[in-house]
Amino acid sequence: MEVKDLIELKNVSKSYNNGKIKAVDGLNLVVNPGEIFGFLGPNGAGKTTTIKMIVGILKPDEGEILVDGIDIQKNPIEAKKKIGYVPDEPYIYDKLTGLEYLNFIADVYGISEKERREKLEYFLEIFELKNAIGDLIQSYSHGMKQKLLITAALLHSPSVWILDEPMTGLDPRSSFLLKELMANHTKAGFTVFFSTHILEVAERLCDRIAIINKGKIVACGTMEEIKKQHEWESLEKIFLELTEK
Structure with a gap:
C-alpha cells in the first residue's frame, strides 16, 4: 500500500481584518511519515495561524489541507481523530x-x-x-x-502530533522527555510537526524544517540542504537573513 503524506497543504491562504492582513499566503507544504518537521519563523510570521488551520480551529480562505489523506474541511471529525494537538497556551478546564x-x-x-x-x-x-x-x-x-x-x-x-511552542514552561527534564516522545513517535512511522523559537532544538531534532516569514515559506528542506543553499552558515544566521527581508 502506498504511504500517504501525513500533512499536505495546497495553496493555503488566510487573511484577517477583512482581507487587509495576509497571515498565510499561498502555502504549499508536505510533511512525510516518520519525520520530525520543524516550523520556524518570527512572531507574526503565520506559524500559529497555519497550525490552527491544520488542526481545524481556523478555516482557510483558500486552499486544501489533508491530514493523513483526509480533508480537514470536508471530513473534520475523521481528520481530527488522526491529530494530537498541543497549543501554544495551556488553556484547560x-x-x-x-x-x-x-x-x-x-x-x-x-x-x-x-x-x-x-x-x-x-x-x-x-x-x-x-x-x-x-x-x-x-x-x-x-x-x-x-x-x-x-x-x-x-x-x-495519533498518527499526526502537532505542537505549538511545546517547550515553553517545561523544566529541563520534561523537555528531554518530550524530545524522546517525539523521536519515538516518528519511529512508529508517525509524524511530529512543531513550531519553536529555539533554533538549537530544531537543528538537533528535526529531519526537515520550514521557515515562514510574512505568511510565505522562505526555506524548506533538511538542515544540510538549507545550509548548502546558504553557503553552510549557521541556522541562526540563515534564519535572521531570511526573516529580515
Missing part, C-alpha cells in the same frame, strides 16, 4: 481535576478502560504528575498544565 480532564479526553476518543489505564500509568509516571492528578487544574503551574496537555494529546495514539 480549570475546574476539573487532572484525572477528570484526561478521562474526558479519553471518552471523546473512545479509548477503552484498559488502554487508558495503561497509558495514564505510563505518562503520569514519567511526567511526575501522579501526586497532583487528583487536584484541580487551576492549582497547576504552567509546566504541569503543559505536561497534562502532552499526555492528553497522545492518549489516542
Whole structure:
C-alpha cells in the first residue's frame, strides 16, 4: 500500500481584518511519515495561524489541507481523530481535576478502560504528575498544565502530533522527555510537526524544517540542504537573513 503524506497543504491562504492582513499566503507544504518537521519563523510570521488551520480551529480562505489523506474541511471529525494537538497556551478546564480532564479526553476518543489505564500509568509516571492528578487544574503551574496537555494529546495514539511552542514552561527534564516522545513517535512511522523559537532544538531534532516569514515559506528542506543553499552558515544566521527581508 502506498504511504500517504501525513500533512499536505495546497495553496493555503488566510487573511484577517477583512482581507487587509495576509497571515498565510499561498502555502504549499508536505510533511512525510516518520519525520520530525520543524516550523520556524518570527512572531507574526503565520506559524500559529497555519497550525490552527491544520488542526481545524481556523478555516482557510483558500486552499486544501489533508491530514493523513483526509480533508480537514470536508471530513473534520475523521481528520481530527488522526491529530494530537498541543497549543501554544495551556488553556484547560480549570475546574476539573487532572484525572477528570484526561478521562474526558479519553471518552471523546473512545479509548477503552484498559488502554487508558495503561497509558495514564505510563505518562503520569514519567511526567511526575501522579501526586497532583487528583487536584484541580487551576492549582497547576504552567509546566504541569503543559505536561497534562502532552499526555492528553497522545492518549489516542495519533498518527499526526502537532505542537505549538511545546517547550515553553517545561523544566529541563520534561523537555528531554518530550524530545524522546517525539523521536519515538516518528519511529512508529508517525509524524511530529512543531513550531519553536529555539533554533538549537530544531537543528538537533528535526529531519526537515520550514521557515515562514510574512505568511510565505522562505526555506524548506533538511538542515544540510538549507545550509548548502546558504553557503553552510549557521541556522541562526540563515534564519535572521531570511526573516529580515
